[in-house]
Amino acid sequence: MARSHRAERIRAFRAAMTRVESFLAELTGGTFREWSQEVVTADPLAFGEEQAYASRLAELQADDPLAEASRVGFGAIGGHAVVLVSSDYEFVAGTLGIAAAERVARAFGVATVSRRPVISICQSGGTRMQEGTPAFIKMLSIGAAISEHREAGLPYLSYLMDPTMGGTLAALGTQGHLVWAAPGASISLTGPRIVEAVTGRPFPRDEISAEAGLRRGLVDDIVQPGELAPRIAEWLDIVSPQAALPAISASRTVPAPVDTHAQQPPDAWRSVTRSRERDRPSIESVIEASGAPLIEIRGDRAGSDDRNLLTGFTSLGGEPAVAVGFRRPQGRGAEVWPGGYRKAQRAISIAEELDLPLVSFIDTKGAGAGVDEESEGLAHSVGSLIRELLGVRIPTVSVLMGEGSGAGAIALVAADSVIALENAWLAPIAPEAASAILFRNTERAAHMVRGQAADVAALREEGLLDSIVPEEPTVAETSEMLVNAVASALRKTAAMPPEERLLARRANVRSLARQHLTIREPASSPYVESLPLD
Structure with missing residues (x-):
């Protein structure tokens, strides 16, 4: 009986080898070429079980002495040369032993030296x-x-x-810039059977499904295996250094900035009311106008994916970028929870690693307000995001789309270039809330926003804005204008050396509102005279 079972297992492994080869061939259009097969598994600990480990390996390697749970090699996907790392689940459940792990590590080493992206296909017990x-x-x-x-x-x-599962998930599967999963895949550090055996409690399988992981922001998308190659190619077109991106640009020319000195400045309260209209440009409409896809970055990797903040890879006017922006779920700029700001910070870190510009689209009625938001570290997440933006060396562009209320807006506004739609505004808090603070009612909202230098004309006077984009009759037309304005700003900021760009961004932020300062002559002292005031 045992011999019959072993024979069946060997037949299953040989069939699985064929399946893995077919999958890799389909993924790479037949270009996959395996290497590192000289790194093979032995029995380092002379491990004994019902069937000796050495005997089990001998059976699995009877037809191919170089067989292992990891298969690595070169291939091409969508015209991009890549290194592939793939599990073979039928070889000891795809587990990573010493040789299998060494093959994976060598694959990444070769990819680094040859400057190729890595695509890993994980299916493993750990x-x-x-x-x-x-x-x-x-x-x-x-x-x-x-x-x-x-x-x-x-x-x-x-x-x-x-x-x-297990070490394969932690060491390899979770470490991609993007993590995608097959529908229904079980994903967990410790398998349900092990949890049940150790704790004696049932473990709900649906809690570790790919779908549950997507809801919690632990994976970025669920992709059918048959759709994997074109989806990977789409991503590599944006992020790969070898990618030759087509120039995707709108038909309109880049708008000249609005001359707010030569015309009547916009009324701040009118801008507030117009910014709250349902039919307004949004991050989605701008990406749609660009003609490029958005490949989402989902989740903060701490169990949260705030869908009110959209992040992902895209191309704007032919310029590859990572985009971050507030959605307009009920025709208003969304409130975002702490997890959303942590997701934005993750997206910025990815952009920095891949040397991609960052474009932020700001339209929010404010940071989330409540006990739950505060207990999840709202202030910390906003503060960390501001610090991150003022520390990255990649080109950064921020676009004030409409409402710019409170900490939610200020979190993303610091950039090398700041663009605004003509009816955008930026204020410490919503005008109604500002009125409530000073007058204990909301009736003085218009008075408050008009007195706070919140409109685009005032913001440019303050030195925050670089250009103001006029709003066209339709959302589509305005969105096209923004695509070109953003692309132009990206090209300009990308031309600066990274260190010079970072220093200029910080210097500009340091200079904001300085004209309103009154500097009194300090008392003479050697300490005060040595202070750097500029």
């Missing part, structure tokens, strides 16, 4: 128990290799199949 702690600590080799690859500014996308 770390190989028969190789014990040596295999466990070998996971760190994968972490080091991925770290070097990402530090080199090279893209990495991981695809999680059913199941992906």
Whole structure:
């Protein structure tokens, strides 16, 4: 009976080898070429079980002495040369032993030297128990290799199949700039069967499904295996250094800034009311006008994905970028929870790693207000985002689309270039709330916003804005104008050396509102005289 079971398992493995080869061939259009097969599994601990580990390996490697749970090699996807790392689940449940982990680490090393993106296909039970702690600590080799690859500014996308668990998930599967999953895939650090055996409690399988992971922002998308190649190619067109992007631009010319000195400045309260109209440009309408896809970055990787903030890879006027922006779910700029700002910070970090510009679209009625938001660290998440934007060396452009209320708006406004639609505004808090603070009612809202230098004319006088885009009769027309304005700003800021760009951004922020200062002569003292006042 045992011999019959082993024979059946060997037949299943051979069939699975064919399935893995077919999958990789389909993914790469037949271009996959395997290497690192010289790194093979032994039985380092002379591990004993019902069937000796060495005997099990001998059976699995009977037809191919170089067989392992990791298959790595070169291939091409959508014209992009890539390095592929793939699990073979039928070889000891796709687990990472010492040799399998070494193959993966070498693959990332080769990808770094050859400056190629990495695509990993994960389907694994985790770390190989028969190789014990040596295999466990070998996971760190994968972490080091991925770290070097990402530090080199090279893209990495991981695809999680059913199941992906344990050390493979932690060391390899979660570390992509994007993490996609197959529908229904089970994804967890500890498998349900193990949890149930150890704790004696049932473990709900649907809580570790790919779909649950997407809701919680632990994966970025669910992609059918048959759709994987074109979706990866679409992403590589934006992020890969080898990508030759078509110039996607609107038909209109880049608008000249509105001359607010030569015409009647917009009324601040009128701008507030117009910014709250339902039919307004949004981050979605601008991306639609660009003619490019948006490949989403989902979640803060801490269990939250605030859908009121949209983040992802796109191209604006032919300029590849990471976009971050507030949605307008009920015809108003959304409130965003702390997890949304953490998601934005994650997107900015990815943009910095891949040397992609960042474009922020601001339209919000304010940061979320309530006990739950505060308990989740709202102030910390906003403050960290501001610090992040003033520390990155990539080109940054911010667009004031409409409402710019409170901390939610200020979190994303610091940039190398700031553009505004003519009816946008920026204020410490919504005018109604400002009225309530000073007059204990909301009836003086118009008075408050008119007195706070919140409209675009005043913002340009303050030195915050670089250009103001006029609003056309339709959302589509205005969105086209914004695509071109953003593309022009990106090209201008990208022309500056990174260090010079960062210093200029910080200097500009430091100079804001300085004209309103009254500097009194300090008391003479050696300490005061040594202070850097500029």
